[in-house]
Amino acid sequence: KAGVTQTPRYLIKTRGQQVTLSCSPISGHRSVSWYQQTPGQGLQFLFEYFSETQRNKGNFPGRFSGRQFSNSRSEMNVSTLELGDSALYLCASSFGQGGRGTEAFFGQGTRLTVV
Amino acid sequence: GQSLEQPSEVTAVEGAIVQINCTYQTSGFYGLSWYQQHDGGAPTFLSYNALDGLEETGRFSSFLSRSDSYGYLLLQELQMKDSASYFCAARWSNTGKLIFGQGTTLQVKP
Numbered sequence: 001k002a003g004v005t006q007t008p009r010y011l012i013k014t015r016g017q018q019v020t021l022s023c024s025p026i027s028g029h030r031s032v033s034w035y036q037q038t039p040g041q042g043l044q045f046l047f048e049y050f051s052e053t054q055r056n057k058g059n060f061p062g063r064f065s066g067r068q069f070s071n072s073r074s075e076m077n078v079s080t081l082e083l084g085d086s087a088l089y090l091c092a093s094s095f096g097q098g099g100r101g102t103e104a105f106f107g108q109g110t111r112l113t114v115v
Numbered sequence: 116g117q118s119l120e121q122p123s124e125v126t127a128v129e130g131a132i133v134q135i136n137c138t139y140q141t142s143g144f145y146g147l148s149w150y151q152q153h154d155g156g157a158p159t160f161l162s163y164n165a166l167d168g169l170e171e172t173g174r175f176s177s178f179l180s181r182s183d184s185y186g187y188l189l190l191q192e193l194q195m196k197d198s199a200s201y202f203c204a205a206r207w208s209n210t211g212k213l214i215f216g217q218g219t220t221l222q223v224k225p
Contacts, residue, residue, distance in 0.1 A: 033213055035215070041217075042202070042215055042216065042217040042218050043158070043202065043215040043218075045212055045213070045214060045215075048211065048212065048213070050211075055211055056210055056211055056212045058212075090157065090158070092158075092213070094213075103148055103160040103163055104148075104150075104158075104160065104204075104213055105160065106150075106157040106158045106159070107157060108156070108157050109157060
């Protein structure tokens with residue numbers, strides 16, 4: 001079956017602009033999590049959606065937001081971009097939220113560069 | 116808090132065995148997972164320990180000891196292609212968040 005699809009793969013934006021990233025999870029998976037990855041910072045948790053509801057949020061400013069649609073596809077939005085937002089944004093889908101079988105499957109990520 | 120600690124780098128030679136540790140302070144998670152990420156690629160799932168003990172998957176094994184608050188990933192018969200970053204991750208039962216360690220960069224030398 002198809003894996004996790006993230007679009008676009010690469011994006012260059014200017015400071016102050018806003019951006020929307022998209023993630024289509026594996027069919028049947030209802031949980032979608034977003035992570036920011038920068039060199040030396042590992043995978044920083046942004047938020048998680050399950051059945052269209054935000055279940056968890058990381059320690060990021062309100063400029064970072066997201067949503068999930070009824071087909072489980074998710075989008076994240078970053079407004080008023082800053083240079084420090086340049087990173088690889090990864091989306092992960094999983095079947096559920098707890099217990100065994102909740103391993104996350106990652107997309108290839110969107111490489112965002114803010115200039 | 117809910118965080119996982121890993122060494123930042125490990126170096127080993129081809130054919131050797133290497134162990135990557137993952138420690139934590141707060142328990143209460145469902146289980147410990149391990150992921151591999153090659154440069155420029157996406158993290159891929161390697162192993163999961165729901166219970167204490169050893170899980171073996173080919174050349175890779177993972178271990179969890181909740182009483183000692185640590186786990187590890189063991190890679191045997193190292194190959195050059197094993198050079199990558201390895202992350203431990205846990206989903207805490209009270210929040211449901213899947214949190215990752217900072218990652219360990221493994222360099223395999225000939």
